[in-house]
Amino acid sequence: MSCHSNTQSHPPVGGVLSKKDLDVSKDRMKNLNSIERNQIQQWIGMQSVKFYPTQLNYWVTAEGFDKREARQDNSLISYSYDLYDFDDTKIYEEPVARRDAKFGHFDELKAVENALRFIHDGEEVTLLVPSALAYGTFGDEKKIDNDIPLIIKLKAL
Template sequence: MVAQISCKQNSQAHPPVGGVLSQNDLSVSRERMKNLNTLERNQIQQWIGGQTEKFYPTKLNYWVNIEDYDKREKRQDNSLISYQYDLYDFDQIKIYEQPIERKEVKLGHFDELKAVEDALRYIRDGEVVTLLVPSSLAYGTYGDEKKIDNDVPLIIKLKAL
């Protein structure tokens, strides 16, 4: 079993959306996120080293299991796409029983995980890709308020329908 990748150290309470932070609080928060991102990237790279499947870094700071993925032709804003994905932790335990599915959505006009929206621009119809995503591109500081805690990196298996 692989140790779960997450960081609970240096946790700081964040104000609610719309709350006010001082300059010092903003600096502390920025530094915390920078350190967390560095830690998660190192942990993900270490996890990749123990896999037989190859993963490649993307320009947006996540990994994908297809070489030169972000050099493919890119889908433009307003392109319609249907897709689904499953979420896993780094112990490869599926988080939700049913996949998250969206039908006929326009790229650039929906709220989605940053890594998923970026990957959808390069995925081919019918293709399944695996994304390794740091928490900052997943559910970040707040989690999904259901099963995914704050600061949890994810494995996402994404399929264009």
Template sequence: MGCSKNAQTHPPVGGVLSKNDLEVSRNRMRNLNSMERTQIQDWINGQPTKFYPTQLNYWTDAQGFDQRQRRQDNSLISYSYDLYDFDQTKIYDQPVARKDAKFGHFDEMKAVEDALRFIRDGEEVTLLVPSALAYGTYGDEKKIDNDIPLIIKLKAL
């Protein structure tokens, strides 16, 4: 997950979320996810590249991607990725890069961590990621707002 570890959450006055508040929040996320999935599918329909859904709820341009052999916990991987919005505008000038990251011990967006389990060494894949699997309701507190789906170009080095 890409959320900041020190992000403060503040319960409402009274200290706890009511069942109703939790239900409102759940429904909001469900509706947002459904809307984003429809928007991403519409975007895919206008692309020359074919994209395939994965079990975790993002898409990739590699067919059968998450059916491959899975990398094990504690194995090492070096990777980099660039982030784009759905206007295909690059968000950061420099890619995010990690060298010899150990599975089970690094903190990454859910979709990126999942994709790294299946990517082959030297391979580059494009991920289409709903906001819930990217930076969610908080954004990255820099250039990425809350509830923004992303295009991630991920490369295993």
């Protein structure tokens, strides 16, 4: 068993933040998002593949991606994806995979769920995702730390 300090960085579930704490948190996320977006745009500039911004604040390798007709709630989709950091290191050996997931009834990363609405069956796309649309300020409590932007290679099966 390890020792932990009793200092909390966030309130417990059901805890209440003061307006000042909320403002500090909001400003931190806004600044972090701006920094990450700039870093991702610099990274894109060094790539041979073209990436296109989406309305939800991530980039994808398909032009006009989020202008396509969206899949409806309760429709089914099977998909898989691999997670990478921006050093192109694969984070988990096995991809995340779901069969016959029903829109409106599954819990997925915001950017992945949004991209699944627009991806065509059999299509593969790469997403560049700021941390706020990935695992945010808490990470995944396994291999992904807090505030880590991700590269997600998504495939509709």
